[in-house]
Amino acid sequence: MSKETIQVDALESEAIFIFREVVAQFEKPVLLFSGGKDSITLVRLAQKAFYPAKIPFPLMHIDTGHNFPETIEFRDRLVEELGVELIVRNVQDNIDSGRVKEETGRYASRNMLQTETLLDAIEEFGFDACIGGARRDEEKARAKERIFSVRDDFGQWDEKNQRPEVFDMLNGRIDLGQNVRVFPISNWTELDVWSYIEQEEIEIPSIYFAHKRKTFVRDGMIWSADDAVVYRDEEEEVVERMVRFRTVGDMSCTAAVLSDAVDIVKVVEEIRDSSISERGARIDDKRSEAAMEKRKQQGYF
Amino acid sequence: MKVLKIATAGSVDDGKSTLIGRILYDTKSLTDDKLEAIEEKSRQRGFDYLDFSLATDGLVAEREQGITIDVAHIYFSTPSKSFIIADTPGHIEYTRNMVTGASTAQASIVLIDARNGVVEQTYRHFFINNLLRIKDVVIAVNKMDLVDFSEEKFNAIKGEIEYLASKSEYKGQNLTFIPLSALKGDNVVDKSDNMDWYQGETLMHHLERLDADDINDESQTRFPVQTVIRPKTEEYHDYRGYAGKIYGGDIEVGDEVAVLPSLTTSKVKSINFFDKEYQKAKRGSSVTITLEDNVNVSRGDMLVKVAEQPTIAKQLDATICWMDKEPLQASQRYYIKHGVNDAQAKITQLKSIIKTDFSGVEENPSELELNQIGDIQLKLSKPLSFDAYKDNKSNGSFILINPKTNNTVGVGFIK
Ligand SMILES: Nc1nc2c(ncn2[C@@H]2O[C@H](COP(=O)(O)OP(=O)(O)O)[C@@H](O)[C@H]2O)c(=O)[nH]1
Ligand SMILES: [Mg+2]
Numbered sequence: 001m002s003k004e005t006i007q008v009d010a011l012e013s014e015a016i017f018i019f020r021e022v023v024a025q026f027e028k029p030v031l032l033f034s035g036g037k038d039s040i041t042l043v044r045l046a047q048k049a050f051y052p053a054k055i056p057f058p059l060m061h062i063d064t065g066h067n068f069p070e071t072i073e074f075r076d077r078l079v080e081e082l083g084v085e086l087i088v089r090n091v092q093d094n095i096d097s098g099r100v101k102e103e104t105g106r107y108a109s110r111n112m113l114q115t116e117t118l119l120d121a122i123e124e125f126g127f128d129a130c131i132g133g134a135r136r137d138e139e140k141a142r143a144k145e146r147i148f149s150v151r152d153d154f155g156q157w158d159e160k161n162q163r164p165e166v167f168d169m170l171n172g173r174i175d176l177g178q179n180v181r182v183f184p185i186s187n188w189t190e191l192d193v194w195s196y197i198e199q200e201e202i203e204i205p206s207i208y209f210a211h212k213r214k215t216f217v218r219d220g221m222i223w224s225a226d227d228a229v230v231y232r233d234e235e236e237e238v239v240e241r242m243v244r245f246r247t248v249g250d251m252s253c254t255a256a257v258l259s260d261a262v263d264i265v266k267v268v269e270e271i272r273d274s275s276i277s278e279r280g281a282r283i284d285d286k287r288s289e290a291a292m293e294k295r296k297q298q299g300y301f
Numbered sequence: 302m303k304v305l306k307i308a309t310a311g312s313v314d315d316g317k318s319t320l321i322g323r324i325l326y327d328t329k330s331l332t333d334d335k336l337e338a339i340e341e342k343s344r345q346r347g348f349d350y351l352d353f354s355l356a357t358d359g360l361v362a363e364r365e366q367g368i369t370i371d372v373a374h375i376y377f378s379t380p381s382k383s384f385i386i387a388d389t390p391g392h393i394e395y396t397r398n399m400v401t402g403a404s405t406a407q408a409s410i411v412l413i414d415a416r417n418g419v420v421e422q423t424y425r426h427f428f429i430n431n432l433l434r435i436k437d438v439v440i441a442v443n444k445m446d447l448v449d450f451s452e453e454k455f456n457a458i459k460g461e462i463e464y465l466a467s468k469s470e471y472k473g474q475n476l477t478f479i480p481l482s483a484l485k486g487d488n489v490v491d492k493s494d495n496m497d498w499y500q501g502e503t504l505m506h507h508l509e510r511l512d513a514d515d516i517n518d519e520s521q522t523r524f525p526v527q528t529v530i531r532p533k534t535e536e537y538h539d540y541r542g543y544a545g546k547i548y549g550g551d552i553e554v555g556d557e558v559a560v561l562p563s564l565t566t567s568k569v570k571s572i573n574f575f576d577k578e579y580q581k582a583k584r585g586s587s588v589t590i591t592l593e594d595n596v597n598v599s600r601g602d603m604l605v606k607v608a609e610q611p612t613i614a615k616q617l618d619a620t621i622c623w624m625d626k627e628p629l630q631a632s633q634r635y636y637i638k639h640g641v642n643d644a645q646a647k648i649t650q651l652k653s654i655i656k657t658d659f660s661g662v663e664e665n666p667s668e669l670e671l672n673q674i675g676d677i678q679l680k681l682s683k684p685l686s687f688d689a690y691k692d693n694k695s696n697g698s699f700i701l702i703n704p705k706t707n708n709t710v711g712v713g714f715i716k
Contacts (some may be wrong), residue, residue: 008586016587140359
């Protein structure tokens with residue numbers, strides 16, 4: 001038993017405070033879990049918020065079917081260890097039933113299709129609060145997000161009419177049919193997340209560390225050639241490179257970066273010195289300047 | 302690492318977004334891809350300079366209209382410190398978003414266009430900074446390049462603000478005046494060659510020196526209980542942990558505490574954070590506390606040290622900043638959220654509207670409109686345990702929620 005003085009770090013303390021507000025103010029919260037480093041960090045924070053009790057809400061993964069296999073293995077092991085419920089809803093089901101249409105061609109991605117599956121799942125389970133790992137430093141539309149962000153039945157974000165959020169008081173009152181998206185690590189930067197993973201010795205999927213992979217280059221970005229999911233032209237040459245991933249979204253829209261960072265210490269160093277932003281490797285944001293804002297208006301995470 | 306939260310304020314077009322973009326640029330915080338996007342957009346729009354507001358105006362409507370509508374939180378760090386800057390809107394109709402950005406700030410930068418001097422929004426924002434009791438306020442006199450870097454202009458504005466400050470009730474504020482050009486970069490990060498008459502620091506230098514510890518929050522210990530943790534497992538069969546964040550002061554094992562509002566007393570048995578126990582926890586920490594005795598504690602209750610009790614009452618006087626299109630009127634009912642505690646509140650009196658140019662009050666008005674600030678009295682459906690805002694920010698503030706729309710319609714500062 002350590003009997004010292006504790007000063008919980010401001011960002012960690014804030015996130016834990018937010019988790020506890022969610023559980024106190026909502027009846028059916030859920031944590032949206034992608035298997036990426038941000039949602040893994042959320043899980044650790046949720047554990048801390050309610051310890052020694054278990055995390056008092058399920059995790060939900062909206063599976064595009066295009067995930068890195070490493071992420072899925074990791075996910076299943078984590079929920080097993082924590083003893084929490086995992087809900088998986090598949091984008092593939094909506095494609096098979098013809099409810100949504102899959103993009104084809106060079107930049108085809110299932111990223112946008114997740115929204116539909118997410119909204120269905122929210123309705124199916126009656127979730128009133130969906131906790132996500134979005135951060136304000138990721139993207140400039142996200143920089144405008146509240147911590148409790150109210151959405152209507154269509155999941156829409158009314159960005160010009162957000163509730164004032166003063167001090168740390170969080171107003172979770174909603175009408176029937178509305179739900180709230182909650183962002184406990186809003187104020188963290190990418191470097192904060194990586195430093196926390198290092199400090200807490202949190203395990204993360206192996207694709208975040210440098211490894212050899214068959215890749216090809218398009219538009220100055222490096223894509224995985226290992227898998228049929230990423231569309232590749234005949235003439236795009238496959239070369240084995242030492243790479244890692246900075247975000248693990250859908251494989252079809254997540255590019256790799258050249259890296260020698262084989263462990264967490266090196267990753268933190270690399271992020272600290274990086275001159276490219278994290279979402280710089282996400283082709284879904286490059287579609288247009290307002291890509292993220294448009295997706296959010298339609299109910300995206 | 303320490304985080305310093307800074308809010309910006311000032312009228313439309315005074316250069317807030319440009320200043321933040323300039324800071325990001327000069328501290329090399331803009332990554333290559335973001336910088337390229339700004340260069341490209343600036344070119345497309347036919348500018349011969351970089352339009353840094355493109356870095357922060359993240360909404361389509363904002364870029365279309367060239368204005369800031371909602372707060373953007375911008376993150377950057379220097380070797381010594383991390384910063385969060387809130388880029389806030391200048392339009393009067395978006396004042397509530399400015400209050401949102403400023404409420405959590407430890408320091409604030411009020412921009413003034415050197416050509417226009419002190420205008421109505423400057424008064425209002427300076428007033429709100431005082432109402433919030435923000436400790437460090439920088440008056441950034443911007444666009445000095447457009448007034449030939451004139452010392453007289455700068456001094457005139459400085460004099461006017463100092464006069465306003467002399468009329469403010471809050472005397473603990475540190476005011477710093479800096480002449481700069483956000484667009485050209487004078488005195489933002491690098492010292493200007495155009496203003497030899499200015500001997501002071503650059504803006505960044507000044508911000509780097511500020512204390513990231515929120516000394517404003519130093520006061521008596523308040524521990525509002527957010528939720529009770531009961532694992533109901535064999536190992537923790539009788540465990541009842543009170544989860545919350547500590548405000549004001551520290552808590553130590555053995556402290557004699559009172560549970561409010563019931564006033565039952567007990568002693569702190571343990572302080573837990575995750576899987577460890579601690580002897581003492583500092584303010585600002587989200588922890589879990591157990592007590593020696595099996596007393597009744599639930600969400601909304603507050604643990605305090607026996608010798609440091611706040612006011613417990615079913616009525617309170619406050620200054621309120623109104624944030625809703627539907628005006629506040631006496632005798633209306635709202636939900637009140639005081640920290641993590643909820644109650645119902647009825648406006649028993651609307652005493653006055655406070656003029657934000659420090660020129661006095663309007664007595665007995667019939668209503669308080671959007672963006673107006675006034676003094677009210679509230680009757681509460683249950684007793685709340687509160688402090689005056691000047692003694693404890695978190696335990697001295699509240700929000701009002703409209704029961705019909707569920708919107709947050711006002712923020713109150715308890716007298
Ligand atoms: N000449 C000059 N123009 C400036 C300066 N700072 C901002 N501006 C211009 O003033 C206009 C408004 O700036 P913006 O940052 O959008 O103002 P905001 O409304 O306060 O965010 C833009 O056209 C800027 O380029 C400055 O120091 N000098
Ligand atoms: Mg602006």
